[in-house]
Amino acid sequence: MKTIEELAAIRDKMKSSIDLRSGSDEGKRVVVGMATCGIAAGARPVLNAIVEEIAKRGLKDVTVTQTGCIGVCRLEPIVEVYEHGKEKVTYVKVDAQKAVRIVNDHLVNNNVVTEYTIGNAK
Numbered sequence: 001m002k003t004i005e006e007l008a009a010i011r012d013k014m015k016s017s018i019d020l021r022s023g024s025d026e027g028k029r030v031v032v033g034m035a036t037c038g039i040a041a042g043a044r045p046v047l048n049a050i051v052e053e054i055a056k057r058g059l060k061d062v063t064v065t066q067t068g069c070i071g072v073c074r075l076e077p078i079v080e081v082y083e084h085g086k087e088k089v090t091y092v093k094v095d096a097q098k099a100v101r102i103v104n105d106h107l108v109n110n111n112v113v114t115e116y117t118i119g120n121a122k
């Protein structure tokens with residue numbers, strides 16, 4: 001059992017990280033499709049690669065979440081990037097290498113990796 005002081009310290013620490021995330025509309029949200037089809041196609045290493053690259057780069061304004069069925073099994077793994085005031089970008093047939101590039105080009109440098117988007121899918 002933790003002491004009241006320890007619990008208060010944890011609360012304060014968590015509160016500051018929550019404030020960081022909810023404090024702006026400028027943040028980006030990355031959603032990885034983790035339905036069975038996505039997992040079978042390799043979504044787990046993609047999710048790991050995204051989370052690791054974001055941590056490595058120390059990005060604070062990005063949240064990563066998982067979702068279920070996105071509706072296009074044949075294009076999994078699918079990664080969506082949401083940004084306030086911009087159109088959603090859907091990346092398809094993502095692998096761990098592409099995921100790292102999406103983090104670096106799109107999330108860090110604001111350049112959509114057009115060649116990986118759904119518009120270019122075959």
Ligand code: FES
Nearest residue numbers: 037069071072073
């Ligand atoms: S089950 Fe594959 S996208 Fe819905």
